[in-house]
Amino acid sequence: MQKRKKIARISILPAIAGTMFFSFSTKDAAKLDLESFSTANLELDYTVEPLLEDPAFEEVHLANLPKLGKSYLGFREALGFKESRSNYKAVNEFGYMGKYQFGKGTLELIGIYNTQEFINSPALQEAAFYANSSRNKWILIRDIKRFEGKTINGVEVTESGILAAAHLAGPGSVKKYLRSWGAHAFSDAFGTSIKNYMKKFGGYDTSFILPEKRAKAILPTA
Template sequence: MTKNSVKNFVIPFTICVFSALALYPDSSLDPEIYSTEGLELNYNISEELAMANQDQFIEHSIFTPHLGKSFEGFKEALAFKESRGNYFTVNTLGYLGKYQFGSETLKLIGIYTPNQFLYNPELQEKAFVANAERNKWVLRKDIKRFEGQHISGIKVTESGILAAAHLAGPGNVKKFLRSHGGNNLSDAYGSSVRYYMKKFSGYDTSMIKPDKKAKVTL
């Protein structure tokens, strides 16, 4: 008998038994007689489907209220891609926090204590802004030159450039732009400069001011 056949038989049968017990409380019906012991009743959904449903639930619930294309929307969308917005996570390569910073990048913006960084959400938020300010300074000429152009099938925007710089560093974004998409670096998990430039295009990042010496202070 197939699982579907068992399911179609057991569920209606069980309903009938308990309906009879409710209608005739003094009857001699014995629920033990109608045990499902020994029947294969495993209806678990696949792990892939469960994860897909969980991801869909998290994705729909995390962006409330709707932040649109604001700078806050940019930060939260990028954080969701990096860590599902978890301040206290460390990935398999040792990248830290909500925005998945590497220790060398943290040093560039004045943070030398990764453990302190990991457990301090305020520090992480300031680090994101400082790093974006530094990247915007490094890429200022490329933003001016390439913004609005179409490269490798995508429209280049400032927010896309900054997101890609967060992923791969400003140097690799320069290589992508100046090779017109020919040099498209991917990280260890398969995310590429092009993918980030497309996924995070069109956000308002005008509040980020280019700053060569951007540092984090509390």
């Protein structure tokens, strides 16, 4: 596969929770040959544990967010609230960290080895969320093409639902779920399942996320 040149692009989007979001693009993304993608030797199974939720509090919080709708920012903020109530400093009982409740192993996959720096940097956490989603999208691109629009266990499969489920359970678990038509289920330590995330986060526009095999969460330098 031809090596693609990464072009740094900084997009400063509207501030949410006092942070800036940095996005990264790839010059040749539109020319990707999806049929040549291989996930050999990639770690596909990992989990990101969400905190216990209060549905009433969640409803009020989401109602008070800027009207992000079904955009990428809407997807990101809804998932961040589900994971930690959007708390960048959150660390749960299993050691999962930050707004999106990343585990140490997942962070290392996207190039983050200093967990103290990670927990103290909202910008790095946002970059980590994008990088992890980008990597998961690369791994799952064939499954997205195959299953999007299908119904599994009573839930319509969408790209955003797949990416949210991969954040929860890892792309390997999502592959097994989809390819078994829901027979191979997964639930985390809190009882949250792939089906739950497929339903809760379905229908967002995640075309902003570009698939990248070796996506890394590295902030651009000034």
